[in-house]
Amino acid sequence: MANTPYPQSYYAASANAAPPRPVLQGEVETDVCVIGAGYTGLSSALFLLENGFRVTVLEAAKVGFGASGRNGGQIVNSYSRDIDVIERSVGPQQAQLLGQMAFEGGRIIRERVAKYQIQCDLKDGGVFAALNSKHMGHLESQKRLWERYGHTQLELLDERRIREVVACENYVGGLLDMSGGHIHPLNLALGEAAAVESLGGTIYEQSAAVRIERGANPVVHTAQGKVKAKFIIVAGNAYLGNLVPELAAKSMPCGTQVITTAPLGDELANRLLPQDFCVEDCNYLLDYYRLTSDKRLIFGGGVVYGARDPANIEAIILPKMLKAFPQLKDVKIDYAWTGNFLLTLSRLPQVGRIGDNIYYSQGCSGHGVTYTHLAGKVLAEALRGQAERFDAFADLPHYPFPGGQLLRTPFAALGAWYYGLRDKLGF
Numbered sequence: 001m002a003n004t005p006y007p008q009s010y011y012a013a014s015a016n017a018a019p020p021r022p023v024l025q026g027e028v029e030t031d032v033c034v035i036g037a038g039y040t041g042l043s044s045a046l047f048l049l050e051n052g053f054r055v056t057v058l059e060a061a062k063v064g065f066g067a068s069g070r071n072g073g074q075i076v077n078s079y080s081r082d083i084d085v086i087e088r089s090v091g092p093q094q095a096q097l098l099g100q101m102a103f104e105g106g107r108i109i110r111e112r113v114a115k116y117q118i119q120c121d122l123k124d125g126g127v128f129a130a131l132n133s134k135h136m137g138h139l140e141s142q143k144r145l146w147e148r149y150g151h152t153q154l155e156l157l158d159e160r161r162i163r164e165v166v167a168c169e170n171y172v173g174g175l176l177d178m179s180g181g182h183i184h185p186l187n188l189a190l191g192e193a194a195a196v197e198s199l200g201g202t203i204y205e206q207s208a209a210v211r212i213e214r215g216a217n218p219v220v221h222t223a224q225g226k227v228k229a230k231f232i233i234v235a236g237n238a239y240l241g242n243l244v245p246e247l248a249a250k251s252m253p254c255g256t257q258v259i260t261t262a263p264l265g266d267e268l269a270n271r272l273l274p275q276d277f278c279v280e281d282c283n284y285l286l287d288y289y290r291l292t293s294d295k296r297l298i299f300g301g302g303v304v305y306g307a308r309d310p311a312n313i314e315a316i317i318l319p320k321m322l323k324a325f326p327q328l329k330d331v332k333i334d335y336a337w338t339g340n341f342l343l344t345l346s347r348l349p350q351v352g353r354i355g356d357n358i359y360y361s362q363g364c365s366g367h368g369v370t371y372t373h374l375a376g377k378v379l380a381e382a383l384r385g386q387a388e389r390f391d392a393f394a395d396l397p398h399y400p401f402p403g404g405q406l407l408r409t410p411f412a413a414l415g416a417w418y419y420g421l422r423d424k425l426g427f
């Protein structure tokens with residue numbers, strides 16, 4: 001049987017020790033079978049266990065194998081489309097609920113890290129960097145919008161002030177969110193998995209769900225076993241494939257790439273990011289970066305529609321890094337990797353229930369470290385019969401990608417080309 005290891009990455013190379021986890025063999029019975037051990041699955045499992053459910057997690061590869069163990073590590077609040085878009089597309093009551101939840105995921109991460117003593121290099125402070133006055137105007141209205149929903153740890157940065165937090169000459173200003181921040185993402189997932197097990201949950205690795213037998217008593221089948229459950233939570237996101245065919249049409253896996261420099265040394269690292277905040281710029285196809293605990297720069301950006309693995313990741317990302325930081329031209333790149341996130345047409349999460357007992361949350365469109373933690377809580381609430389917050393997400397409208405499964409990739413790439421051109425021209 002295939003044994004899928006972690007992809008080569010800085011995170012895999014610096015991961016905390018984790019126990020070997022069994023492959024599912026034979027039949028087990030549980031209250032909730034969670035499919036996927038990324039943040040969505042692990043967060044759901046933790047909230048459910050804390051509320052007395054028996055939980056079995058099936059992971060096709062290893063804990064944090066997907067986006068949760070490969071991402072930029074940026075704790076970015078709100079959703080991939082902001083609350084103003086939500087306000088325009090849904091009613092005021094639903095918008096109010098979703099707006100209030102927009103910063104909850106970051107708080108959940110901090111609570112988890114504190115409660116279960118997870119070693120994942122948690123740091124506070126995230127910066128949105130403006131490349132032009134239009135971006136700056138957007139950040140000013142974003143601050144007003146977020147404050148309207150009670151999110152107040154925000155500071156606008158003018159051109160002088162942003163130079164104090166990031167040594168990049170390209171920015172005209174920014175917005176500092178002290179409730180943002182960064183983590184070692186794989187170590188967060190590994191710590192959450194250990195917490196799941198400490199509460200009596202079971203995680204099977206190398207145990208892909210290959211078929212779901214639906215009905216009043218659903219059964220999830222793997223190659224060598226099956227799980228009988230009262231409820232199923234589908235949390236496979238961009239790696240799910242066609243296990244649940246009705247989910248595939250309204251979302252599209254996309255790849256995004258990250259590089260990691262050799263250690264920069266304290267002096268250079270502190271010159272680049274003196275307060276150790278993480279940064280993302282305001283472009284549609286945005287660049288994002290931060291320091292690691294051993295003072296490397298992790299830099300990501302760009303999107304490959306349709307989730308193909310690019311042959312030379314460094315060739316795609318390095319020019320972006322050098323545009324932001326020409327001072328790094330002689331620094332060696334030690335790691336480069338790709339990972340998949342799941343895009344929806346609205347860029348808002350795809351949440352819902354199939355029949356009475358199959359729940360899902362996916363498609364946070366490249367902006368999911370915080371949302372996925374919230375999703376776990378909201379799914380657990382729904383399974384306990386408190387579905388108001390779940391319904392606020394489930395009622396968000398979703399549409400199939402134009403062109404269907406065959407043509408959605410070129411259509412989306414065309415859209416991205418258009419937005420990329422707008423970024424370049426500063427519109």
Ligand SMILES: Cc1cc2nc3c(=O)[nH]c(=O)nc-3n(C[C@H](O)[C@H](O)[C@H](O)COP(=O)(O)OP(=O)(O)OC[C@H]3O[C@@H](n4cnc5c(N)ncnc54)[C@H](O)[C@@H]3O)c2cc1C
Nearest residue numbers: 036038039040060066067068071072074209236339368369
């Ligand atoms: C390179 C990259 C950088 C990113 N940077 C950031 C960032 O800095 N900040 C941010 O907010 N967001 C970022 N994101 C997005 C964020 O990482 C994701 O939104 C989030 O991790 C998704 O979590 P998840 O649990 O839903 O999915 P995943 O973490 O992808 O987990 C899904 C899991 O399900 C498993 N699985 C799939 N199918 C099956 C099956 N049939 N049976 C069993 N298991 C299955 C997979 O193996 C996988 O482990 C980034 C994403 C990528 C790829």
